[in-house]
Structure formats: structure tokens, C-alpha cells
Amino acid sequence: MSTTPSTTPEVRDDSRPARIGIQLQPQHAQYPAIRAAAARVEEMGADIAFNWDHFYPLYGEPEGLHFECWTMLAAWAEATSRIEIGALVSCNSYRNPELLADMARTVDHISAHDAGTGRLVLGIGSGWFEKDYDEYGYEFGTAGGRLDKLRDDLPRIESRLGALNPAPTRKIPVLIGGGGEKKTLRLVAKHADIWHTFGDVETFTRKSAVLDERCAEIGRDPGEIERSVGVETVQDAETMFAAGARLFTIGVGGPDYDTAVLADLLAWRDDKNA
Template structure:
């Protein structure tokens, strides 16, 4: 059971929509009381028409920093392969200031091969991309410490994924938030592995917030089981062209009922 407050996130997937629709959905979600608004870091839609409308992640986060006043913002997640780590740190610091300290730095090793092929990045192997992320995270941290002006706060790092040998070791060493893509049974097992990596790193696993996507079903039925397992951040994913926030409202209502 988590002792953290329950938070609700929204992943506004920047695909198949005009930007005006994205802007409206951001405003509506903040007005509804969501805690975090995420986008994602891809160059093409992940489902639907593979060549449909799509917008870039970090320029959008800069716009959200100015558009919003209360919610935290970030990518779920930013792809480490697409930007030099020092540059990514500087971008994160800049959006942190633009938002008055509301950025979450979500990061992962990347996986969507079309992005790599079309934009000229070397795809390599899954293991190689994870190794590169492990090398780059300390570079990001080091650059954040040297930037002038410094970030307004310690920018929370969110790492997504459940790889037991590499990803969860990085979570233990670097993350403030771990986002799991797994079902409840797997989530519980992965937490045991994460705890072992935290012990190796000399870190209390309770320092790391547990984040999950929202499963299908009534939040009153599925939410408590995940809370009992330790989850405290629940994120609803919504794609364009029309951003239907019905499911988000159900999860917000459940949070308010607690």
C-alpha cells in the first residue's frame, strides 16, 4: 500500500489531430483537475493511419509550459536516441523555467523503428539502446548541475519500462518515478526486482513513485488493487483527432471519492 497521494495523469498522444484540438484538450484537462499532462516522443502515429498527422514532443512541451499554470508536464517518455544528452538536459532546464518548475523528465531508450529510419538515427539493438541510456543518464545529471541558471528544482526523472537487468537497475539509480507497462501480477514481481536493485544502489525503494497506465474497467474496481500494490500515479492515454476525456473524468471522480 502506498502512502503517497493518488495522482491522475493524462497522456495526450499528439497524433491524428490538429494542434488546436491538442490545445483545447490541455486546457480542458487542467480545468478538470488532472495532476500531470504528458505527450509522447515519436515522429509518426503509433496506431491508426501510419502517415497521419503528428507533432513533435519537446516544442509542444514548451508551448504547454506557457499555456498551463498548475499541472506538471512531460513526455511519457522522451527517446534518449533522438537528442544529445547535454542538449536534452538544457531543453529540460529551459522548459522547467518556462513552467515555473513543473517539468517531469520522462525518458526511455527508444523502440519505434520507423522514427529511427525516417529521421536518420541508428536503430541498433534493444540492448545497445539501453546501454546508451545508462551512459547518458549521468551526462544529463552532470549537465543539469552545471547549467546557468540552474533548474528551479531537482527535475523529477521518470523512467518507463520493466527490463529486469538493465532498465530497473537504471530506475534504482536515477529515477524519481518508475512507469510500469505491465499487468498487476507482473507489476508486483517487477517491484521485488526493483527493490533488489535499490538495495545494491543503497537507495530506499520507497523514494521511487510507482506509475501505471489505467486498465480497462471501473476505476473503483481496478484502482484499489493497484494502490494496494504500491501504485500512486495513474495515467489515461487519449489519441486524436477528438480527445475524448470521458475515461479521464471517471478516474478523476474515483480519486475524489477516496
């Protein structure tokens, strides 16, 4: 098996439809504006609405308005009825893994409404924003140490999800964010239903090929893992689609939550899936 994947974009044998997500960054806005944005993007037809798991803004005024991730997801679960919801991504360092599993199961049930199927996507990553750690009293440690903790905690999350009563309404999809080829992609191959990353098409193609190799090492079909990328334009989505991505997410922040690009991406999706 080659250890030096080609960086030439190739069309993957992937029959998955294109899907569009939007990250409604919970910063620089009061909650009514965020709630209205979530309702609006559902009405527009987006497939997934994400927030993020931080305690302070990542852009703009560093001490600006900001809200917590998981309590917001529970509110979104009640305020919406069709769109999938999740964090892009939840920080593994901030919660006991058994507790996180129970939180995810609970939001899954809240989002199911009248005994239907839940809509939560469990996005998770190892964490990176040092200010969050310092201000909230978590040990920052090293990037490698945080990844090792994620490695150890993912089986605990899976075990707890299997033990809860009532059980989740469905097999909650797990999204793992990151592109590290030595550790992260091994975790994606073993645990994830969705892999999310950023970067140009050459980087995506190389890392996607490495993920295929990691899947082969453990006997998993790489086609089981949906490839997800952050984009800014329809052209970005078109390029990444050709390279094998199928979930395309744009990020927007408060206070206005501009959804113009989302509208363009949704039109592109509908044309692509026709």
C-alpha cells in the first residue's frame, strides 16, 4: 500500500448526495437573533445547522457576546423540526465522556419530537483554543495529549450510549474534526460516520487518501465515512465535490447572520442532486 498518496484531485466512487451545512457561530449576537437564524436556515432547506463549542468569540471582539454550545443545541432541538443539529465541534476536554454521551442522547430525544427519529450529529474534536482552557480551569496540556485523551474517551462515549435507558432514537452519527494523519485520521477510521476538515483541494485529497488507507488497515469500507469540508463559495464546493467531499459547511457570525451564500449553495446542491 502506498504511503505517499497522490495530490491530484480525483472523483471518488461515491453515490452520496451533496449536503449543505451552516455553522451559526454563537458570538456577537443575543440569543433571539441566533434562534431566528436557526429557524431561517431550516426554512431555507439547509441540511445541518451547527454551532461551536467555545466560551469566547474566535473572531472580532475577544470579550464579545457569546453563548454555550450544548444548552443551545437543546434549545435548537425544540425550536426546529427537520434540520439536523450539532456542534462543529464539541471539545472533548470540557466534559466527562459519559456525561457527554448522556447529553447527546438527551438532545437526540428532544430533537425527535413526537416519538420520531432524532436529528443530532455528535461532532467532536480534541480541543485547541487555549483561552477556553485557561479561563474555565481545564488543563491545556499538549496537542498530542489531547488527542490521546480523545482516543481513550471515544470508546467510553460509545459504551455509555449503548447502556443508556432509554437508548438514543438512532445510531447517533459521529463527526470527528481534524486532519492529523498520524492520530486523528486513525480515530476517524475507527469511530466516525463523518470526517470534517478544512484546507485547499490538494490538502483535502491527500488527507482523504490517507483516511482510505487508515480504513484499509482496520478492514473498514472508507465509503462509510462522509467527507465534510468548510467552504466559502459555490466554486469551493464544486471543486471539493469533484475531490470526493459531500457535506459543505459555511460559517456565519452575529449579529446579522448573512445567509446569501447559503442560498447559493442550496441552489447548487439541488442542481447537483437532481
